[in-house]
Amino acid sequence: MDMKTPERRAMPRLRVEFRTTFSTSSKLEGTGNMLDLSMGGCRIESPVSVEPGVSLALRIYAPHIEWPLMVEAASVQWVTGQTFGLAFFQITEKEQQRLGQVVRATPANPIESKPIEPSISDAIPIGDTKISNELLLDRINKSHRWMIGLTAVIAVTGVLGWWVTWGQLDIMKGQIAEMITAMNRIASSMEESAKQSKTALDYTIEKSKLDQRAWVTISRAVINPPIVAGKTSYITITLKNSGKSPALKTRFRQAAKLVSELPRGLMPQVSSNKLIESVSVIGPDGTTMNHFALVPLSERQVSLLNSGKGMIVTFGSITYFDIFDIKHDTTFCFFQQEVAKPELSPCEHWNEAS
Numbered sequence: 001m002d003m004k005t006p007e008r009r010a011m012p013r014l015r016v017e018f019r020t021t022f023s024t025s026s027k028l029e030g031t032g033n034m035l036d037l038s039m040g041g042c043r044i045e046s047p048v049s050v051e052p053g054v055s056l057a058l059r060i061y062a063p064h065i066e067w068p069l070m071v072e073a074a075s076v077q078w079v080t081g082q083t084f085g086l087a088f089f090q091i092t093e094k095e096q097q098r099l100g101q102v103v104r105a106t107p108a109n110p111i112e113s114k115p116i117e118p119s120i121s122d123a124i125p126i127g128d129t130k131i132s133n134e135l136l137l138d139r140i141n142k143s144h145r146w147m148i149g150l151t152a153v154i155a156v157t158g159v160l161g162w163w164v165t166w167g168q169l170d171i172m173k174g175q176i177a178e179m180i181t182a183m184n185r186i187a188s189s190m191e192e193s194a195k196q197s198k199t200a201l202d203y204t205i206e207k208s209k210l211d212q213r214a215w216v217t218i219s220r221a222v223i224n225p226p227i228v229a230g231k232t233s234y235i236t237i238t239l240k241n242s243g244k245s246p247a248l249k250t251r252f253r254q255a256a257k258l259v260s261e262l263p264r265g266l267m268p269q270v271s272s273n274k275l276i277e278s279v280s281v282i283g284p285d286g287t288t289m290n291h292f293a294l295v296p297l298s299e300r301q302v303s304l305l306n307s308g309k310g311m312i313v314t315f316g317s318i319t320y321f322d323i324f325d326i327k328h329d330t331t332f333c334f335f336q337q338e339v340a341k342p343e344l345s346p347c348e349h350w351n352e353a354s
Helices: 005-009 093-105 129-212 299-306
Strands: 014-024 029-037 041-045 054-061 068-081 085-088 216-224 234-241 248-259 277-282 287-293 311-321 327-336
Touching: 005 287, 014 041, 014 277, 054 085, 093 277, 216 327, 234 248, 234 277, 234 311, 248 287, 248 299, 277 287
Parallel strands: none
Antiparallel strands: 014 029, 014 054, 029 041, 041 085, 054 068, 068 085, 216 234, 234 287, 248 277, 248 311, 311 327
């Protein structure tokens, strides 16, 4: 039901202390303390700011009812600091009855308007106009004398203060210069201390990263089964992470070839059709194996291996990222010169880790 303004103004207001929540259609929400209440409106104190004219929906938590009293629409009439007044404009008939129950259950303690005190001019009887004027002139003359004396005192005080200030100015200049020098020394000392602290912190961070990072190396390289002419053998490379954290995005690249002597200089480039590549993750203290299938050798190639005039060389690289997203590279090179020995030996070059 809609409520009319004359009806609201005729309703007495009672002092209360009810917790109240309110909201607007623009999703503004707040909590406040209701200070007074009537059948037509209320006064609320809240840290949430509202503007006059805004329509609020209220939930009033009174001690005399089981669930909150609902007012569908109440308009903000005025705002003073954190307090604002509301007029109830829309409330259901059922809630209106519950509101009446709350008002009737509240101890009668209406808010009364304070009487207007008489002004000073009303308290002074106006008699003889001549006497009033003479009294007024006498008071003005006394005020002038007081003002002249006060002005003289202020002037003398100002002159003395200026003289004292001028004498102390040189002393203050010297003290200020000493303070500035001392502050510069302190600032320089703090800056140097900050640099040292940063250096120590950077060292500690790098040391921690070095201690916690992943370390991937080759722990073993074998050929199995033994090389036989026309048969496929496999080179198995075992990667081991000896670090304390996982090696992420591990990329393994491997190639192999038959040579007459160990290569020197830079690691040779291998065409893509002779290279295998795999990507994996290796956990802390974990291992993984990569199997490289050798192209079957001819009788002549096997004869070169058996006579010591040829050797199988496998080489490649491992790239991975540690948990700090830092990339690391490991290169490897192993060779087999005797067919009877499945274990491969490390080359003189190309076995490096970073």
